[in-house]
Amino acid sequence: MKLLPSFFLFSLGLATSFNGMTQSTELSKAEPADHVDFLDDQQAIDEFFRLALTESNVYQWLGDMCLNIGPRLSGSPQADQAVEFSYDLMVKLGLDARKQSLMVPVWQRGEAEQAFYKTSSGVSGEINVLALGGSVATEGDGLFAPIIEVASWEELEALGKEQIEGKIVFFNEKMDAENLYTFHSYGHCVRHRWGGAVEAAKYGAAGALVRSLNLRIDDFPHTGSMKYDEGIDSIPAAAVSTQDAETLSRLLAESQEVKVMMRQSCQTLPDKESFNVIGEIKGSEHPDRVIVVGGHLDSWDVGHGAHDDGAGVMQSLGVLELLNKIGYAPKNTVRVVFFMNEENGLRGAKKYGEWAETSGETHIAAIESDRGGFTPRGFHVDGSEAQLEKMLSWEKVLDKFGIHQVEEGGSGADIGPLKTDDNVLIGFVPDSQRYFDHHHSANDTFDQVNKRELELGTASIAALVYLIDKYGL
Numbered sequence: 001m002k003l004l005p006s007f008f009l010f011s012l013g014l015a016t017s018f019n020g021m022t023q024s025t026e027l028s029k030a031e032p033a034d035h036v037d038f039l040d041d042q043q044a045i046d047e048f049f050r051l052a053l054t055e056s057n058v059y060q061w062l063g064d065m066c067l068n069i070g071p072r073l074s075g076s077p078q079a080d081q082a083v084e085f086s087y088d089l090m091v092k093l094g095l096d097a098r099k100q101s102l103m104v105p106v107w108q109r110g111e112a113e114q115a116f117y118k119t120s121s122g123v124s125g126e127i128n129v130l131a132l133g134g135s136v137a138t139e140g141d142g143l144f145a146p147i148i149e150v151a152s153w154e155e156l157e158a159l160g161k162e163q164i165e166g167k168i169v170f171f172n173e174k175m176d177a178e179n180l181y182t183f184h185s186y187g188h189c190v191r192h193r194w195g196g197a198v199e200a201a202k203y204g205a206a207g208a209l210v211r212s213l214n215l216r217i218d219d220f221p222h223t224g225s226m227k228y229d230e231g232i233d234s235i236p237a238a239a240v241s242t243q244d245a246e247t248l249s250r251l252l253a254e255s256q257e258v259k260v261m262m263r264q265s266c267q268t269l270p271d272k273e274s275f276n277v278i279g280e281i282k283g284s285e286h287p288d289r290v291i292v293v294g295g296h297l298d299s300w301d302v303g304h305g306a307h308d309d310g311a312g313v314m315q316s317l318g319v320l321e322l323l324n325k326i327g328y329a330p331k332n333t334v335r336v337v338f339f340m341n342e343e344n345g346l347r348g349a350k351k352y353g354e355w356a357e358t359s360g361e362t363h364i365a366a367i368e369s370d371r372g373g374f375t376p377r378g379f380h381v382d383g384s385e386a387q388l389e390k391m392l393s394w395e396k397v398l399d400k401f402g403i404h405q406v407e408e409g410g411s412g413a414d415i416g417p418l419k420t421d422d423n424v425l426i427g428f429v430p431d432s433q434r435y436f437d438h439h440h441s442a443n444d445t446f447d448q449v450n451k452r453e454l455e456l457g458t459a460s461i462a463a464l465v466y467l468i469d470k471y472g473l
Contacts, residue, residue, distance in 0.1 A: 041470070042397045044326070045463040049401055051325050052459035058318035059451040061089060062311060062373075066304035066446035073133075073301040074341040075106030075272050082297055083275045086313070086338050090279030093321060095336070099275040102351040104341045106272055107134055109301055110265035113238060114142070117248060120257040127244040128219050130302065130441075131264040132193060132210065132226040132237045133344050142263030143168065143236060145206050149252050153191075153199050165204030168260055170240075171196045172211045172249055175436070182432040183371070186213055186439075190224075197237040198229045207262060208237040211245040213436060219243050220441040223300050225344045238262055276348045280335040281320055289332040291468055292366040293319050293461060296342030296414055303444035307435065310446075311373030311454055313338045315428075318458035319465055330469045332364065339414040342370070346413060353417025365468050367426045367461055368412025372438070373449045374430035376460040378405025383424030387473045394467050403460055405429055424473050428461055 052058075065072075065085060072079040083099065090097035113131055118124040147170045148163065150156045156169065171192040175185040190213060197208040212222035221241045228234045240248070251258050277297060283289060295312025299305020316336045323334060339348035356363055367379075381388045391406050398406075411425035419425055430453070438444040 041467065044328070044466060045397050045401075047326050048322050048462045048466070049456070049459040051322055052318070052455040052462070053452065055325060056318050056455050056458055057321060058314045058458050059449070059454055061317065062306065062314045062449065062454065063446055065314075066306050066310055071301045071303060071305050072297060072299045073107070074104040074274060074298045074344060074347075075269070076301065079274060079298055079340070083277055083340070086277040086297060089317060090277065090336070093279070093317070094324070095279030095320060096282065097277070097279040099277055100351060100355065101273055101275055102340065102347050103271045104274040104347050105345050106269040107344065108267055108269065110137070110267060114263040115238070115240075115260060117251070117258055117260050119251055123251070125247070127248070127260070128221050128241040129209070129238040129262060130221040130223040131266045132197070132239060133223055133300065134226050134228070134268065135197070135237045135264065135266055136234045137265050137267060138207070138236045138263050142261050143207050144259060144261040147209065147248065147252070147258050147260050149249060156199055156203065159203070161203045164200065166206050168207040168209055168262070169196070169200035169205045170209045170248060172245055174211065175213060175215050177215055182215060182436055185215070186436060189213055193224050193239065194226055197226055197235050198232055201233045201235045205235060207235050209240050209260065209262070210237065212239045212242050212441070213439065214242050214441070216437050217242045217246060218437075220443045222440040223302065224440045236262065236264060238264060274340045276340050276352055277338040278335060279317070279320065280333055281323060281330060283331055283333040284329045285331040287333050288361045290361050290363045291330075291332055291334050291465055292337055292363060292415065292418065293334070293369075293465060294337035294339060294366075294414060295369045296340070296348070297338040298340050298343050299444075300343055300440050302440075302442040303438070304446050305444060306446045306449050307372040307438045307444050308440065309342070309370045311449060311457070312369035315369045315373065315454065315458040315461060319462040322458065322462040323465070328466065332469050334465060334469065337414075342414050349414040349417050356418055363418050363420070363423050365424050365426065365473055366411070366415035366418045367428060367464065368415045369428040369457065369461060370412050370414070371428065371432060372430055372435040373454040373457060374432070374434060375453045376401070376403060376428070376430050376457045378403050378407070378429045379464065380407060380409030380411060380427040380429055381424060382409070382411040382419070382426070383473065387424045390471070390473055397467075398460070398463060401456070401460065401463075426464070428457065430457055
């Protein structure tokens with residue numbers, strides 16, 4: 001049964017509800033409760049989950065940012081607004097807050113892309129595309145050329161310049177549906193989006209189309225970062241929706257020539273100043289020992305950037321809110337970092353990492369939330385065997401909340417520069433089955449985030465921060 005007549009009416013209603021939320025929601029500094037001596041760790045963690053589900057502001061904060069600011073591509077006016085919004089939130093929560101200056105790239109999509117196909121038999125139709133982030137524009141009235149389909153760079157090499165020159169290379173590798181953890185499928189295919197234009201240009205291609213990184217068949221194209229290499233022609237590149245990728249592939253299989261017209265007006269402007277936004281609760285015993293929790297404030301310029309990564313930054317801030325609510329005074333400094341420019345440069349991560357090297361502080365752990373606001377499953381741990389074993393010993397107090405997946409694995413792009421021989425980097429792992437329905441697309445909107453799932457993730461990260469602070473790693 002269809003409950004809503006359209007997404008736009010739903011968004012309008014949400015925007016009305018959340019407009020001015022910063023003023024209407026109680027965001028003043030939480031007065032710590034009297035010190036509580038928990039009978040055991042289970043009681044403390046139970047309280048994190050109870051408060052997250054009944055008193056947390058993370059969902060309201062996310063709605064305010066998504067619906068009143070919108071997508072937040074680095075260098076955009078919306079990214080600037082998000083910096084101020086985030087800083088104000090941290091101040092109102094009573095955190096020691098600051099902004100860390102850095103320079104970010106500025107890429108603008110320009111007018112909406114246009115694309116259609118036409119076959120040798122006269123069949124034609126529109127296709128849904130999005131320019132890849134960093135792409136050049138098409139020249140004149142657009143690029144109109146035959147497409148040639150490949151599923152790998154090896155196929156590209158086998159075809160060679162004679163068959164590719166002057167054509168649009170259509171990279172059509174599907175994400176592997178067999179992987180239960182869908183990020184493994186993403187990691188295998190993402191090379192076409194990142195480097196496909198370069199590889200195609202080596203053989204004289206006029207442009208590149210890349211199948212969207214999505215396990216679902218739908219009409220949402222998914223953008224994302226790409227690169228150009230010095231000395232190789234920069235050709236326009238765009239992602240095509242999975243539905244339209246299926247159509248193009250079918251037409252080519254019918255032995256028809258298929259030409260595609262693509263028009264995009266994107267441009268790259270000079271770098272500009274932006275900021276990481278940082279807030280913290282100083283450690284009561286070891287203020288120079290730091291536990292970082294964070295995500296990235298920027299997003300792509302379509303949708304709301306709700307799951308990627310509005311959910312992650314608001315969950316991270318929610319961890320400090322929960323610490324305040326239960327009156328827990330951490331022994332070590334607990335710091336939230338909203339990193340800028342993860343999507344197309346990692347400049348925020350690099351800037352914070354450079355600062356950390358000379359700060360005189362010791363980062364004992366860093367936790368990143370950048371895999372969507374879905375039901376929590378566990379954590380991936382990049383550390384020593386002893387650190388992993390210690391975290392595994394905490395499963396008994398996390399198990400009742402469904403935190404079963406504590407295992408060795410990758411942590412996150414923004415905390416990567418903090419890696420040392422002694423600390424541990426941790427990636428928060430929610431259920432990944434629906435993530436790529438939304439990732440980098442116009443479908444990454446606030447209405448797609450489930451309030452309770454978002455809150456459960458906040459409590460899960462808070463529980464881990466509490467255990468690391470209390471017992472170390």
